[in-house]
Amino acid sequence: MYAQCPECLTVFSLDAAVLAQARGEVVCGHCAAPFDALACLAAQLPPEPFQRLAAHAPSGQPPRLELAVYRPRAEPAAAEPAAAPEAAGAEDFSQLVFTPRFARGARKPRRERPARRRSGERRWPWVAVCALFALLLGAQLAWAKRDVLIADPTVGGWLRRGCASLGCTLPLVQDVHRLRLLARDVQAHPSVPGALMVSATIHNDAPFAQPYPIVTLVLTDAGGRRVAMRRLRPAEYLGDEAVLRAGLPPGGNAALLFEVVDPGVKAVAFELGFE
Incomplete structure (x- = not known):
């Protein structure tokens, strides 16, 4: 409220x-x-922006409540004391049965064991339901933390071996810090005037497959100042959809080729980065 x-x-x-x-x-x-x-007093706020909440108009009669949710049980009346006998001689003890002390000690409850057995039989469905909910909660947590589990050296190895035996495929996990640039080169485009051809070879040091990264190409002049910059998505430098879906395999290399516009004679150096 x-x-x-x-x-x-x-x-x-x-x-x-x-x-x-x-x-x-x-x-x-x-x-x-x-x-x-x-x-x-308001149960919900009106859509913003607003200045004042609506004031309640006074009512002449109090509202009548009809929707009841709980009513306490009435306490039972105290039992009236039994009437005292008119005379001590009127009491009849002919129907009393006396049990020896050893017989009372040897008597055992006959319904205790069946009652325990029935309570145990009623308990197992709740145990099964709780175990099922625990498994579902664990599966949700594992799915939410799937990137961390796949990237873990121990748990990721178990998941990859399990998926290999079941024929499933793990989702790709990206870790650009485990991508290493092996070679790079830039030269004038052989067939397109006013264009540059940039080639690079990257290596995946991670023990799991990674999606191809976003490559950042920066051209600088002799003073180290940035002349041109471009961010290339995987679909811009890879035309094969199957290769994009499979990702960069663990321990594998990939040759990348980019075609960019030549910014002129000011560009004398270039840098490659991954995102």
Whole structure:
């Protein structure tokens, strides 16, 4: 529930316990002004932006509550004491049965064991349901942390061997810090004037397959100042959809080829980065 200070228009969130302490009279924590929270009490806030919460119009008669959720049971009346016999001689002890002490000690409850057995039989469905929910929760956590588990040297190895035996495929996990640049070269394009051809060879040091990275190509002049920059997505330098879906295999190499516009004689050096 929400209430708004009429002085500074600050909206506060409160519950029934706060309202019951002083029957709706509260003090604003922003401007310290006292106000009646029941006058503008709202279950939900209107769409923003808004200035004031709608005030409740006073009603002549109190509303009648019809939707009951709980009613305490009535306490049973105390049993009346038994009437005292009129005379001590009127008591009849002819129907009393006396049991020897050793017989009372040897008597055992006959229904205790079946009751325990029935309670155990009723308990196993709950145990099975709890175990099922625990497995579902573990599966959700494993799916949420799948990148960390696949990249882990121990757990990732188990997952890869399990998927290899089941015929499934693990999702690709990206770790650009485990990509290593083996060779790179830039030269004028042999068939397109005013263009450059940049080639690079990368190696995947990770024990798992990675998606092809976004390559950042930066051209600089003799003073190290940036002349041109371009970010190339995998679909721009790889045309094979099957290769893109398979990713860069663990311990594998990939030859990349880029065609960019020549910025002119100012570009004398270039840098390659991965994202």
